[in-house]
Amino acid sequence: MQLTKTDFIQFLNCPKSVWLMHKDPEKYPESPISDFDQKLIREGYEFEGHVKALFSSFENASDFEFQATYKTDDGLLARADIIRKNADGSIALYEIKSSTEVKTDKKHHHLEDAAFQTVVATRAGETVTEVYIVHLNKKYVREGSINPEHMVSVSDVTDRVSNILPKIEKQMDEALDLLQADQIDRSSCRCLLLSKGHHCNSFEYFNPDLPDPSIYNLPSLWGKRLETFVTEGRLELSNIELDEVTNQQKPVLAAFQNGGQFIDRADIQNFFDTLEYPLHFFDYEAYGSAIPMIDGLSPHDHLPFQFSLHIMQADGSVSHVEYLAEEMKLPEKLVDALVQNIGGSGSIIAWHKTYENERNKHLAKLYPQHEEFLLGLVERTKDLEDVFKTGYVDIAFGGSSSIKRVLPVIVPDLTYEGMDIAEGTAAMDAWAKMVAEKDSDAKAKLRKDLLAYCERDTLAMVRIFEYVKSVLSSA
Ligand code: SF4
Incomplete structure (x- = not known):
């Protein structure tokens, strides 16, 4: 050994x-x-x-x-x-x-x-x-x-x-x-007292009798509160009361108690009240690498190479714009395309906006002539994910607000299944291959797959947004 x-x-x-x-x-x-x-x-x-x-x-x-x-x-x-x-x-x-x-x-x-x-x-x-x-x-x-x-x-x-x-x-x-040692106590493990983020793949092996869903579906459940539930043997959500959990956990517990969903229309309305049309549903793909790939970058910098933008007017009509870099170069043309397609007004809608905002702040440093525009985008960006933390929770989200968990529940007909590129790292790899590819057919195929993937990301936000809007109007 x-x-x-x-x-x-x-x-x-x-x-x-x-x-x-x-x-x-x-x-x-x-x-x-x-x-x-x-x-x-x-x-x-x-x-x-x-x-x-x-x-x-x-x-x-x-x-x-x-x-x-x-x-x-x-x-x-x-x-x-x-x-x-x-x-x-x-x-x-x-x-x-x-x-x-x-x-x-x-x-x-x-x-x-x-x-x-x-x-x-x-x-x-x-x-x-x-x-x-x-x-x-x-x-x-x-x-x-x-x-x-x-x-x-x-x-x-x-x-x-x-x-x-x-x-x-x-x-x-x-x-x-x-x-x-030939044997250890396999009847349980210490992660029972730690939040879901700590659990490894062996959690279910060591704790085979856990109900599903369980208290571990409650976000950020840890410390004394978790210890109390575990020591009292209350692992099922049905044994937990609303006044025993935090405001962040309440929507998930309420969704369970309601038999599936928790909807707080006032909270969703608050989000809608912050929006200004036209809405720009926006997503970047960026190439991050430890070793800088091109001149002007530092270790672990992210080089944005693609964006997809669905623009929704106040009457609900939607148009689509996209950009994909053909060469591995600093993203000057990408910024020009942004300036051209995102005007000076209207909200930007992202999912988990930190990522898009970090890219915009980095681009503002690279291109000081566009600093006002790019930092303005940061100010204008709203996070659609927020709605799924406090305003609309389905127990089928599994305690998560990631778009990959929300989309199949809210808009089951729109999936990433069957797409040749279906997640961010695959997109990075495909882009690196595409810019180096000499064969025009192979290059065109990679280009098509990349455009399809990024478009799917922003279309998913549009469809989710439309769904939530219909929930509000059905009140
Ligand atoms: S869940 Fe995994 S990491 Fe946590 S105590 Fe159990 S076996 Fe260890």
């Missing part, structure tokens, strides 16, 4: 899931790697290539070794991204991360990663004197070919790793002990 760095980080998140994966893999609900995760992996390798090129160009390049492997008799396995061998026989460890800083949040465990490698190398007989995280320089702006010297940053984390080493070493021993 071997414990790798990936296993250990999973152990820190959840010992039970790592035990199940190793000891009873048939019961472990393996989830397929998403397109987005695959893209992250590809970008990680790409950055690693630039780091290797940089380290190989150093005068003392022969001191560095890539992918040094360490194993211990008790089952620890580490593959260090880079080590530097010092003259006295000690080593420095370098871990490569394609982020723009050393991250220590819930999703990133850069220091724990580095500490794991340090412990394994030390137990395998090395003396580790320094530890570094190699990451992207967020201030780097591409000009011409990638310049690894300017794009790569190295942060010394020796002291920070040293501080956590005793704790990490103890946790690694606990992880090894756990993997020796």
